[in-house]
Amino acid sequence: MNYSRLQTDLKSLSVRPRKEDLEHLIRYTPISCVLSIVVTVIVMIATWSLVGGTVLCIWAAYTLAINGWVLMRARLGSGRVRRVTAKALIKVRVFAILMALPWATLTLLAFSLWDEQQLVRVMSSFAAVGMAAGGAFMLYRVIWSALLFLVTILGAVIIAVLFSDVPGGWSIAAFAAVYCVFLSHFAINFARLDWSRNEAVDALTSTVGELERANDRISELAYTDILTGLCNRAAFQIALNKALEGAAGTQGFALLLMDLDRFKNVNDTLGHLTGDDLLAAVGQRLVAICAEPDVVARLSGDEFAILCHTPRAEAGALMQRIVATMAEPFQINGITIHSAISVGAAFCPTDATNSERLMGLADLALREAKTEGQAQLCLYSPALGEAFEEANHLAEEVRSALRTGALAVHYQPKFRLSDGKMFGAEALVRWSHPQMGYVSPDRFLPIAAERGLIPEVTTAIFDIVLQDMVDWREAGICVGPVAINLHANDLKSPDVLLGHLERALARGFGPEHLILEITEGCFNERNPEAAIALLKQISAMGFELSLDDFGTGYAALSHLRTLPVSEIKIDRSFVAEINHSDRDHTIVAATLAIARSASLRTVVEGVETLEQLRTLQALGADFGQGYYWxxxxxxxxxxxxxxxxTPAPDETKETLF
Incomplete structure (x- = not known):
């Protein structure tokens, strides 16, 4: 045994037994006790005729008693160790000595009191050595107890033979010492192997546990929305597919899609952290409204979904309850936030029986609800589906018209009311479809806006207008400034819009040739500041802006203060009854007065009769356009x-330019 191995063995002695080691000892103690009892009986039978008497009976009684007591304690105990204390280790060491004493005593008696009986000496020596080996096997995981057991027995053997008259007793003592060292080394190495194995098992168990926890966390992240604790889109899709599989033969279920109104305003004004807290609070309210086994999920951003097993007849009441609950103020970080939610719903199996279709119909209902305003709800219906299919078809036809150049531009002339002379025109998009015939802009432009086609439509209009202006210039005709209408979506693509103006300038058409018409709808989007900044940039280029449909919005006067407009257009709705409604007459008069005080030109739309014309002239309007001309x-x-x-038309309907 080299020095490093000795150091390792000595270091092993400092290892504190674990509860698993004591449980191992308890588990094998009954076997050791039974073996000890059997050996005691064999020794009694073999030696009774030679040395039988009081001493042997006392020895046997003690041995049987101590082993019987330990056996009973081991059998009655649970075999489980809660923790390893210093007191418990002392008890185990005392137990080892008590278990070793009978065999140490037997050896001492055999070489002293019964020294004339050679068989007794041999029998006691074999029994002692055998029990020492057995004890080493039993106690090796509690190493100090194993060493005490070995030293007690083999130490007695060494002492007995050294102080006896046995010839060559020193050799027997040396053998016992070497045997003691061997068994000690054996016990230490076996203990170290067990400890290493246990450490490896513990490490493996810990690693497996960590992997399981990591896997659970990954699953949680994969199927849970971390912000709200709700199901995410993936988990909701699984729940939806499962519900669809089990929908046959049941009353079905409802799929609700929800979207917070004005949520971006919360992020923009109060910050994203407050917005996140609001989303979490919304999720809590939705969970409180629903019942098992309904599934609530956050799909993305401010979009939520509910899979609820509510009959169609009761779904409307549930949706109203959701809208009402979300209308109640939220207290977020000491701030009172008023929010609203729009809800759309579709049903399985009445509306659809597959997840993609059902989600699409619920989303369609949600979009319909949002078109009605804030805090609205909508149940999907076949009529809504037909409208959606028609919109899809119309959108495809618009795309086709853009590809083939089927869109056209007509011009609505504007006339100066003071002398009746033409002063420019407004470019209006027109579309004549081969099968559908004339398609009104009021019908296809909202679809184009919804599908993101407005920039392409505006590009087509600019292309046509610029080419027409080139043709008029080559014909030596000056029509005057042409007004092109801009949609709110045009202002979301500033590079495209500014590119159109650069093209116009490159072809020789500057601010005196083009006017850009905007409506109040351009500023009802989520980022009106960006739109206003773009319009100011356009104004800085010299192009004039005309505010169309003035008076129909809720903030018309504030726009006059913030926008660089040069002209306002009074909507036709005020002109139709101007000669029959004192209120309309007053509104138009007041608007014209405001425009004059702000040095803005005025254009009145929808002039259709001579009476309307004369009234507008009397009120001081600058320009007009309409079917009168x-x-x-x-x-x-x-x-x-x-x-x-062209000859002059009938004077009762039109006049020459």
């Missing part, structure tokens, strides 16, 4: 009118 005209016809090639 002419409908919107194709570029070629407008050119002929300007050139005077």
């Amino acid at each position: 002419t409908r919107a005209l194709p570029a070629a016809e407008l050119l002929r009118r300007v050139q005077g090639m």
